[in-house]
Amino acid sequence: MGSILLVGYPLLAIVFCAFVASRRRCDLLVLLHALLHSGLGIQAFVQRGSVLEMDDLGLFMYLILSVLYSAIAFYRIGQKEKISIRDYRIHSIFLMIFVMAMDGATMAKDMGLIWIFVEATTISSALLISYSNKKSSLEAAWKYLFICSVGIALAFAGILLLVIAQPSNATLNIANIDYASISPLWLKISFVFILIGFGTKMGLAPLHFWLPDAHSEAPAPISALLSGALLNIALIPILRMDKLMQYSGLGYVAQNLYLFMGFLSVFIATVFILKTKDFKRMLAYSSIENMGLIMIAFGLGTSAYAAGYLHILGHSFVKAAFFLIAGNALSIYQDKNFENLGSLLRINKGSAWLWLIASAMIIGLPPSPLFTSKFMIAAVLISKGHYLYFSLLMLLLAVISWGIFNIGLKICLGESDRRVKLNAWLYLAPAGLLLIAGLIGTFLPVLD
């Protein structure tokens, strides 16, 4: 019943949105959708499986998505966009389709269904990115669409190979695949294809090239949703396949690949955080770095899964908040190259302090859950004896934190007498997210 509601309402909302005149009503519709979304999520969390049929992993991602979506809905109310009502209407419609597609991906259990929904998210978000049809955002959208659809096509090839790998009654529902009779070779090949397919969607190292362009060109709420929720949604199929690989005894193959891609992503992120001049690209690279850390966590075997989930939770909240704050900064400065910015602390004290706190939390200083997850990753790394990897990782993270804080401080400090006032909503959404992340960081909820 819940899923029908979840799909029904957006369709109705889209129809209304098409006719509604003012921008406020669009926001209202989006807000209603977000509240419904999170309401259902909480109810599903309270009585497991009653409202929405999804397993724990799906519910976990669903809850993150609903929190982010409501934050973004509030943020949009505060935003003053100088674009025509027609574009704004299209933008809201596609936003709702985008969220609906992501809900579908969390609910689907059959790999084929997940594939379709992830493909749907790519298409709907491509249009959202090219929203301010500047030259660069159009190009970013095209690259995003093209590379992701190539990746998704490879993923589909992987799913087909999965079917081939099962001699008897082949089924795509991970739960009821019989592990004994599956042929290891085909399973390995299909896993590689699926990992690469959804890896491009998730922005892991060698396949990440679209991510900095897409996230830095997209408007603030969209890039927050992209990096906060979409990257996790792309992780769902990989985790489902990972469970399959564990049971069929090929876990070590998957873990080696995860570790390789994880370390490569953290390395690439370090290279480009030091180089980039644009603070939104810096945020995109730090998403790549955190996705790399998550993959390292999953690559270290079952003991580090808790760290992986905690890292996903922490990263999506803090990163989404950071993107919204970057949006505020962009609306103040209208220029992304951080070298000729400065003295945000004087211009707008609120967003400056939000910026500094968010950058402190993103590099994993105590209030944020990333600290505990980094500690656990380090613990498992050392317990497995990879001392070299541990020291390498710590060095890379230190360099990244230098880069992030260097940019943050260059933007925030300095003297200027320009004063800019921003709408209250613009602070509420990121501050709320950071608060949730802080609470999670201190009280560390029990993760299954």
Add this chain to the structure above:
Amino acid sequence: MINLVFILVFPLLFIGIIPKVKAIMVGRKGKPVLQSIRDFVKLLRKDEILSEHSTFISKIAPSLALVCTLVASLFVPFVSTHTLLGFVGDFILFVFLLSLAKGVMALAAMDCGSSFQGMGTSRELSFTAFLEPAFFLIMATLIFSVGSGSMAQIFAQQGILYLNIWDVFAGLFIAVALFIMLLVESARVPFDDPATHLELTMIHEVMVLDFSGFNLALINYTSALKMFIYSSLICHLILPVGSSILWYLILLILIYILVGMLESLVARFRMNRNLELVLVPLSIALLTLAALIAKNMGAW
């Protein structure tokens, strides 16, 4: 208690011997031995002139320095080997009291804002940087060879047992080191010529250039007292245990005469050569300590 009397009267008296010896060496008659005491009494009654830059420090520094040196000398065995104050490890307090006196004088010197005093203080302090560790090493050697205790016990009660050659070797070397320290501390010839008039070459004298009257008297008395302390330490080190006071006085005068002869025979060292020589007591002490440890280890 006799020590106290000894401290108050004798330092200025013995200081008079040195110019007398220098004069005789050259064939002159020299000023009378009691002249320094007369100067001291004359200065006590004179008024003082203070520079307009001077602060409260130049008022209190000379008296504080004198008092510190006086109290430090209470630890040292002079005529009688029982000192007024004394506890195990009191030589640490002794050294630090002397460095307090020197420190306060260094500050007071810089107080009148002329460049001479700065030059003098910098040289004086660079000496102390090497004398303090030297003194601690000397004490370590003595404690190692003789056993720990208060300064009185170490220098007076134990002294050198002439029958054991190792004690003689250690004792004599330490005596030489102490003698060099005496020369440096009281600004005698090889390091600093008290009789020179060229401020650029002075070390101790130029620090006190700006003091006059009562303070100058105190300063002269302090430097005389310091020299007296060191010479008494040397005497007690050389004299075997339990020798009579007469021997002690003769040895004391002998040391002063030696200093006087040294002043007339040896020329001053160049300024940076000076600093290299200040390292000599440190190296002697280190050498003897190493030899004693090696002996203990049964190397020989």
Add this chain to the structure above:
Amino acid sequence: MLEILIVIFGFSLLWASVTNMLGTVIKILVIQGVILFCITLLKTTQLNWLSFSLIALETLIFKAILIPWFIDDTIKHNQIRREVEASVSNFFSLALMSLIYVFSFVLAASAPVWSLKVFPLEFGIAFATILKGIFIIIANKKLITHLMGYLIMENGIFLLSLSAGTHLPYIVSLGVSLDIMLSVLIAVLFIKRIRSTFNDADSPQTLREE
């Protein structure tokens, strides 16, 4: 009959790696669409004739007719120069094509027990098409050739799903074709907008780490 069709499909790939005219590439796409239509027809059995006939019809319409017409129309409209400026010479792409064939057939043959439904030939050709599609994208700078490489890859995947998919629930293959069509439509829309903002045919390269 099935094998002959697949071999022709293989030849069309070889032909694609040799041509340097955009027009011929479109012709190849049409031929591949027709072959796929015939394969789906051949594979329909009584059990699932309804779903497969629907898919066959749909492949015919989209793959053989609609998309090539669309691309042809965009080429005419935006005066893109006719040739395929491949960054590598034809000989090299042909050599690479044969290498891809070798690689895919080794992979197909290396599967230990062949009790599965997939014939090595079908899997080999499908896998080669996928790699060939990606290679075409890499080799060329022009936007249109990127799209065509993508379509060839889609055909390869569709062939793979056909060969594996006899038991596949038809919903997925339907979904496949639908998705492909949708993405191509969006891509073509994009090309129109990109054409209007960027005036040259090459894919834009402004976003880079200077």
Add this chain to the structure above:
Amino acid sequence: MSIGILLLILTIIPALWKRSGYFVILWVLGSAFLAFEYMEVLYSRSLQEFIITMSPPVGIVNIALNKLSAFFGVIFSLGLPLGMFYGHYYLKEHPTKDLCSHLFWLGLMGISMHCVLWIRHSLVFLMFWELMSLSSFFCVLNSKKENIQAGLNYLITMQIGAAFLIAGFVLTYLSSGTFDFSGFEDMNPIPMYLILIGFAFKAGVFPFASWLAQAHPVAPSHVSGIMSSMLIKTGFYGILLITSLNRFSLREIAAMTLIFCVSAFWAVSHLLFERNLKRALAFSSVENVGIAGMGLCAGLLGIHAHMPAMALLGFTGVFLHLFFHSIFKAHLFYTSGNIFLATASLDIDEMGALAKRMPYTALMALAGIMAISALPMTNGFISEFTIFKAVFETPDAALITYILPSLLILICLAFIGALGMIAFLRIYAILFLGAPRSSLSKSAKEQKLGNRLPVFFLTLAILITGIFPNIALRFVKPLLRWFDLDMQQFALLQSLSLKITYVYLIIILLSALLLVIRRLCIKEKIGSTWACAYPKVNPRMQSSSLTYIQPLAYFLKPITYKKCTHVKAQSAFPTNIEYHEEHPDALWDFIVKPATKVITRFFALFNRIHNGKTNSYIAWVLAFLVFALIWVVGFK
């Protein structure tokens, strides 16, 4: 204890409304409660414990106070309110733009310093440890653009230090099974070394101490005062925690002695040549940590060689030195703050004759300078006296292996003591005495009472604990019993300190007598400086900071790193001759800068892979696909 913490947390409210007055009052109240709590734990009850259970990965977190943390707790709960009090007046004179955030971070730093002492669970301890570094980073930053470089260096050094700590704690967790500090009981060497290095980062030991010399000069004086007198102590608290729980082999003790000696020498060699007042004080913190470390090594040697006297004296020296150092270091930093407020510059060569214009500060600074150069009558001397006595206990033992390290300690301690004294006499002489060297020092005027009050309290503390050392000894006594060192040696030490008090009283009496005589029968006349009748003595002729130690520099040439720009005279009639000398931090120039250059250049190699062409991105996808396939299929 909870009331105390509650009050401290409540201080955030006045902080956010910029009421620094109420902020300080609440801080004083909270610290009073805490001090009472710490005293109670120190003197009566052994452990004060309660448990917080957290979710599985963290497990049971027990919060407990042992005597060691209570000792440091007392120092914090006395020092922090004083620092806040001084900060309140300092910020009134020298306001920063956003006061509320500064006060918030200051409060957070204080709270996390207290919490670090209680937590007995390594993960939560690490959390508060990082929180402390973060809040002190923001305090040091003080939202000024020129502080970015120093702040960033500070943050990254703390990150690397935390990485060492993480490695160490994880290894102990693996070997002992629990996150609890009880796991630190005689743990195997590698984790112990890692944790010690991690703590050494914060304590400011040689190779990792260059952040200290950069962070302190830029931070506002009350922050640098709090940091150098108390924050560094948390690092040393960690080191003491580890040493109290495990036994060390002789080689380890010798290595620690060497490190502490080198660290003290490195610090003194910089301290001698330093022109910036606060940088000099930062270096002297490193030197004093080195001295405390030497005392620690003497104590450890005593335990290892079963010489109870040496062990007791060594550890008494350490605790006394830490306690006294936090007093006189805070005193000196607040004085430098006052000087900065008066003359708006920290370069000592621009000062001079401040004693005339700021008589009270000069008098109190004299006490501080005497304390830090360990001259008698002040508390600095007592701790150094105890450490010296500990070292002099060794000669009775025959074994050479014990004599060598103690000899090393003796020589280093003596040298460093002497050089330290010279350095601080130089600073005092050039700052306060002589003629004013620049217009800044001419226009200096005495600070208001608020600024001088904390300095006055600290001077009082210096003199009282200096002249009556028994007070401090009684404060340290329960801690020594906790370290189970024998107590009748302690009784000997107490009688000794009584004798020292008598000596001081005699000195005071005699000098008072002498001064009274002088006052009565001597008339003073003020004339111009004699200086051998040279008429026009202008202030520039006075010896500057570098000429003051030029003869000594002749000796220290091999170990000092000097950068000088020298424009020689080109022609017979030279137009401009210029000589500029500076003594940067050798450690930073030769190790850290080249390392960062190599890292950035290595990363720059990979810049071109993101070249904007779509087909190159797809090429990466294909390459990775082929690579993964070969890798997966390759390995059977």
